[in-house]
Amino acid sequence: MELERSDREFMHPGHVGCPGCGAAIAMRFLLKALGEKTMMIIPACCWSVIAGPYPTTTLKIPVIHSAFETGGAVASGVRAALDMKGDRDTTVVTWAGDGGTFDIGFQALSGAVERNEDFIYVCYDNEAYMNTGIQRSSSTPYGAWTTTTPGKDWKKMRKKNIVEALAAHRIPYAATASISHPEDLVRKVRRAQATGGSRFLHIFASCPTGWKIPSEMAVKIARMAVQTNIFPLYEVEEGLHYTINTKPKRFPVREYFKIQGRFQHLTDADLDVIQKMVDEDWELLLRKAGEHA
Amino acid sequence: MVEKAQARAESENPIRIMPRSTRSTEGNKTGSWRYLRPRYEEKTAPCSAACPAGEDIGKVEMLTSQGLFKEAWETILRENPFPGVCGRVCFHPCEGSCNRGEFDDPIAIRAVERFLADTAERYDLKPLLERLPARPEKIAVAGAGPSGLAAAWFLTQLGYACDVFEASPEAGGILRWGIPLYRLPLAALQHEIARIEAQGVRIHTGRPVTPGFLRDLETSYSAVYLACGHGRTTALRVPGEELDGVGDGLAFLERIRRGETPDVRGMSVIIGGGNTAVDVARSIVRLGGEALILYRRRRKDMPAFGDEVQMALEEGVKLEELVAPERIEKDGGRIRITLRHMRIAGEEGGRGRIEPDGDRTSRVVAERLFKATGAEAGEAWYNPPPAGKGTVALSHCALSLREGRPALARGGDLTNGIKSVAHAIASGKQAAIALDTLFREGADSILSRLEACTVGVGPSLSMEIHMGGERRLRNRHVVVYGEINTDYFRYAPRMTQPRLVRAERARSFAEIDLRVSGNIAMREAERCFNCGLCDQCDNCHLFCPDLAVLRGKEGLGRSINYDYCKGCGLCVVECPRNAMTLEEEDR
Numbered sequence: 001m002e003l004e005r006s007d008r009e010f011m012h013p014g015h016v017g018c019p020g021c022g023a024a025i026a027m028r029f030l031l032k033a034l035g036e037k038t039m040m041i042i043p044a045c046c047w048s049v050i051a052g053p054y055p056t057t058t059l060k061i062p063v064i065h066s067a068f069e070t071g072g073a074v075a076s077g078v079r080a081a082l083d084m085k086g087d088r089d090t091t092v093v094t095w096a097g098d099g100g101t102f103d104i105g106f107q108a109l110s111g112a113v114e115r116n117e118d119f120i121y122v123c124y125d126n127e128a129y130m131n132t133g134i135q136r137s138s139s140t141p142y143g144a145w146t147t148t149t150p151g152k153d154w155k156k157m158r159k160k161n162i163v164e165a166l167a168a169h170r171i172p173y174a175a176t177a178s179i180s181h182p183e184d185l186v187r188k189v190r191r192a193q194a195t196g197g198s199r200f201l202h203i204f205a206s207c208p209t210g211w212k213i214p215s216e217m218a219v220k221i222a223r224m225a226v227q228t229n230i231f232p233l234y235e236v237e238e239g240l241h242y243t244i245n246t247k248p249k250r251f252p253v254r255e256y257f258k259i260q261g262r263f264q265h266l267t268d269a270d271l272d273v274i275q276k277m278v279d280e281d282w283e284l285l286l287r288k289a290g291e292h293a
Numbered sequence: 294m295v296e297k298a299q300a301r302a303e304s305e306n307p308i309r310i311m312p313r314s315t316r317s318t319e320g321n322k323t324g325s326w327r328y329l330r331p332r333y334e335e336k337t338a339p340c341s342a343a344c345p346a347g348e349d350i351g352k353v354e355m356l357t358s359q360g361l362f363k364e365a366w367e368t369i370l371r372e373n374p375f376p377g378v379c380g381r382v383c384f385h386p387c388e389g390s391c392n393r394g395e396f397d398d399p400i401a402i403r404a405v406e407r408f409l410a411d412t413a414e415r416y417d418l419k420p421l422l423e424r425l426p427a428r429p430e431k432i433a434v435a436g437a438g439p440s441g442l443a444a445a446w447f448l449t450q451l452g453y454a455c456d457v458f459e460a461s462p463e464a465g466g467i468l469r470w471g472i473p474l475y476r477l478p479l480a481a482l483q484h485e486i487a488r489i490e491a492q493g494v495r496i497h498t499g500r501p502v503t504p505g506f507l508r509d510l511e512t513s514y515s516a517v518y519l520a521c522g523h524g525r526t527t528a529l530r531v532p533g534e535e536l537d538g539v540g541d542g543l544a545f546l547e548r549i550r551r552g553e554t555p556d557v558r559g560m561s562v563i564i565g566g567g568n569t570a571v572d573v574a575r576s577i578v579r580l581g582g583e584a585l586i587l588y589r590r591r592r593k594d595m596p597a598f599g600d601e602v603q604m605a606l607e608e609g610v611k612l613e614e615l616v617a618p619e620r621i622e623k624d625g626g627r628i629r630i631t632l633r634h635m636r637i638a639g640e641e642g643g644r645g646r647i648e649p650d651g652d653r654t655s656r657v658v659a660e661r662l663f664k665a666t667g668a669e670a671g672e673a674w675y676n677p678p679p680a681g682k683g684t685v686a687l688s689h690c691a692l693s694l695r696e697g698r699p700a701l702a703r704g705g706d707l708t709n710g711i712k713s714v715a716h717a718i719a720s721g722k723q724a725a726i727a728l729d730t731l732f733r734e735g736a737d738s739i740l741s742r743l744e745a746c747t748v749g750v751g752p753s754l755s756m757e758i759h760m761g762g763e764r765r766l767r768n769r770h771v772v773v774y775g776e777i778n779t780d781y782f783r784y785a786p787r788m789t790q791p792r793l794v795r796a797e798r799a800r801s802f803a804e805i806d807l808r809v810s811g812n813i814a815m816r817e818a819e820r821c822f823n824c825g826l827c828d829q830c831d832n833c834h835l836f837c838p839d840l841a842v843l844r845g846k847e848g849l850g851r852s853i854n855y856d857y858c859k860g861c862g863l864c865v866v867e868c869p870r871n872a873m874t875l876e877e878e879d880r
Contacts, residue, residue: 013841015321
C-alpha cells in the first residue's frame with residue numbers, strides 16, 4: 001500500500017481503545033500525515049479516554065483536553081496564542097467525536113469556522129456517544145439501535161449531513177475520509193494542512209463495540225460504507241467546488257446492514273427505505289459535483 | 294511592590310494551572326486483554342497443489358511481478374527442470390484451479406513460465422540452486438525423456454552421481470521426437486537439456502535398455518530408475534490395420550522431427566482425439582496434405598488441448614466426431630475405412646459415454662491412415678509388476694525393493710494414469726525423493742517422507758520441502774477464493790497470447806506462440822492473488838489500532854508485539870492473501 005513508508009508514529013501502544021477501534025486507526029493515520037508540529041484539542045469523546053489517564057499520554061504531541069462544547073473555541077484560542085508567539089508552523093487540530101461535533105460542540109464549531117479561524121477540525125464519526133454507553137447522536141444513522149433508541153424505538157431520523165452544514169459556511173476546505181481508504185485519508189489531511197483558514201475533515205471510524213460487529217470487521221465495514229455510497233468520499237472547496245473521489249459500483253446497502261448487530265431488527269421493507277435514502281443522497285451529491293447519474 | 298512580591302513568589306513556587314501528562318501509556322500491557330491471537334502463517338495456493346510438479350506458482354508470480362525474473366525462474370527450477378518445455382506444452386491444470394478465475398480470469402501461468410524460460414535463455418542465466426553434499430551412491434536412469442531427466446536433475450541436487458541411458462541418438466524422449474516444432478522449438482528443449490547436463494548429469498545416447506543391460510547396470514549402480522516411456526502406438530484392434538498405408542502417428546511425428554518430409558499428398562485420415570492425433574493432422578497440413586481426424590466421442594471430450602483443436606480447425610484440419618473405425622480395406626492404391634457411428638449415452642468421468650448408434654455406418658476413402666489412439670510401453674517387461682511382492686505403487690511411480698539387489702523404480706508413462714510432461718516430471722521427483730530417503734533413512738521412512746513433502750492435499754510433491762527450504766513452514770491448507778480479501782484487487786483482463794496468424798502458420802513449422810515482453814509478463818503476474826503468501830503489502834502494520842505490528846530491519850518482515858496486541862483480528866481480515874491466521878489464545 002502506498003502510504004507514508006517511513007515508520008514515523010506519533011502514538012504509543014498501550015492505549016485503552018477497544019479491540020478493533022476505528023478511532024485509534026484514524027488518529028494514527030492523521031498524525032502520520034500531520035507530523036510532530038501539531039497541537040491538538042480533544043473535547044470530551046472516546047479519545048479523552050484513549051489518550052491516557054493522568055499522568056500518561058498515548059500521543060507524542062501536545063494535547064489539551066477541553067470541555068465537550070468547546071472544541072472550536074479552544075482551538076481558536078490556541079491558534080491566537082501561537083500567532084502571538086509568532087509560531088506559524090504549528091498546525092492546530094481539534095479532534096472530536098460525532099457528539100462533540102454534530103450536537104454539543106456545534107455552536108462553537110460553527111462560530112469558529114464562521115470567523116474562518118486557521119485550524120483543522122476533525123470529526124471522527126462512530127455514529128453515537130460510544131464512550132458513555134452508546135447513546136444516539138444526531139450522527140446516528142436512520143435505523144440504528146442505541147441504548148437511547150432501543151427495541152422498536154430504533155432511530156427514525158436521518159443522520160445529519162455535517163459536511164454540507166460546514167460547506168454552507170463556505171469554509172476553504174471540507175472533506176470526508178474513511179479509515180478503510182488510508183491513501184485518500186492521508187492525502188486529504190495533507191491537503192487540509194496546506195490550506196489556510198478553517199478546514200473540516202469528517203472521518204468515518206467504525207466502532208465494533210457500539211455497532212455490535214466483530215472487531216476484525218471494523219475496516220471491512222468502513223469500506224462497505226464507501227462501496228454502498230452510505231459514506232461517499234468527496235471534497236468541497238469554498239463550499240462550492242465538489243470533487244467525488246471514488247465512484248463505487250453502488251453495491252446494495254443490504255449487506256452493510258445485515259452484518260451489524262445495531263441493525264438486526266430492520267426488515268427488508270426498512271432496508272428498501274434506507275436504500276432509497278442512500279440513492280437520493282448520492283444523486284444530490286452528484287448534482288452538486290455537476291455530474292449526473 | 295505587591296506585584297513584584299507576587300512575581301517572586303510565583304517564580305519560587307510556580308502555580309500549576311493545569312495537570313500535564315508526560316509519561317507514555319507503554320506501561321499498560323494491553324496484550325493481557327487478548328483471547329484471540331493473530332500470527333503469520335503462509336498457506337498453500339491452489340495452483341501449486343494442482344501442478345503435478347508442485348511448482349511454487351504463487352511465489353513465482355510474486356517474484357515476476359517484482360521484476361525478479363531470475364529468482365522466479367530459479368523458484369521454478371527447484372521443482373521442475375523444464376520451465377521452457379512446460380511453459381509451452383503443459384496442460385496447465387494450475388490455471389483451472391486458479392482462485393482468480395472466480396474473480397475475473399485465471400492468471401496465464403503457463404505464459405509467464407514460458408516468459409521466464411525465454412528470459413533465462415536470452416540472457417544465458419545460470420541458476421544458483423541449493424545442492425546437498427555428495428553421496429557415495431550412483432544411480433542409473435533408463436530413458437532421457439522428461440521423467441528420466443527430471444529424476445536425474447533432482448538426484449544430482451540431492452548429491453548423487455547420475456548416468457542417463459537413452460536408446461535414441463538424442464535426449465528428450467517424447468519432447469524431442471513426438472512434439473512438433475511449432476509447439477516446442479528444438480532450441481528451447483536443447484537449452485533445458487544442456488542445463489541439466491551442466492548440473493552434472495551424464496547422458497549416454499544410443500544405449501537402449503535390454504534385460505541384459507539392466508543386469509549390468511545393477512552391478513555398478515545403487516539404484517535404477519526406469520522411465521523409458523510409452524513409445525509404441527496402441528493397436529486399433531480392427532481388421533486391416535496391418536495394411537500398407539496404415540501408419541503409426543508417433544512414428545510419423547518422429548520422421549518429421551528427424552528432418553524428413555514425408556509425402557502426404559491427398560487425404561490422410563487420423564484416428565484418435567489426443568494431442569498426438571492433432572499434431573499429426575496439423576503437421577500433414579503444414580506439409581501440404583489434407584487431414585481428417587476421426588474421433589469416437591465429441592470434440593469437447595477430446596483429450597487434446599482445446600486451443601490446439603481450435604487452431605487445427607482454423608488451419609484446415611477436418612474433424613468428424615462420433616465415429617469409430619470398424620474395418621480397413623484396400624481400395625485400389627488407396628484405403629477405405631468403414632466407420633461405425635456412435636452416439637452419446639450419458640456421461641462418465643467428465644466425458645461422454647458412447648454406444649453404437651444403431652447400425653449406422655459410413656465410409657471414408659483416403660490415401661493413408663494414421664493411428665493415434667494412445668501409446669504403450671515398447672517392451673512388456675518395462676511395465677511395473679503388480680504391487681505387493683516387494684513392489685510399492687506410489688502415486689507417480691512404482692518402487693521395487695528386492696533383497697540383495699539395487700532398488701528399481703519405474704515412472705513416467707509406465708506408471709502414470711495421465712500421460713503428461715508434468716506428470717512425468719512428478720514421477721521423476723517422487724522417485725528421487727523415495728530413493729534419497731531409502732539411502733539416508735531406510736525403506737521404512739519412504740512413505741512418511743513423501744507425506745511430509747506433499748503440497749496441499751497432494752499428490753504433488755515439493756523438492757524444496759524435501760531439501761529443508763522455507764516452503765516446509767507453510768500450512769498445507771489450500772486457500773479458497775472466499776479467503777482472499779478481493780477488496781484489494783482490481784479487475785484486469787488476462788493477457789492475450791500473441792500468435793502467428795493463420796496464414797503465417799499454415800505452411801510452416803515455426804513456433805506459433807510468440808514471445809511476450811517483460812512488461813506484459815509483469816502485468817500478468819501482478820494480477821495473481823499470491824494465495825496464502827505474504828508479499829509485505831503492509832496492511833497488517835498499517836491497520837493495527839494498537840501499533841502492535843512491527844516491521845523488521847529495513848522494512849522487511851513483520852512481527853507481532855504480543856505485549857500490546859489486543860487480538861482484534863483486523864490484520865488477519867485485512868490481509869489480502871490469507872497469509873495470517875487468527876486462533877484462540879492458549880492460556
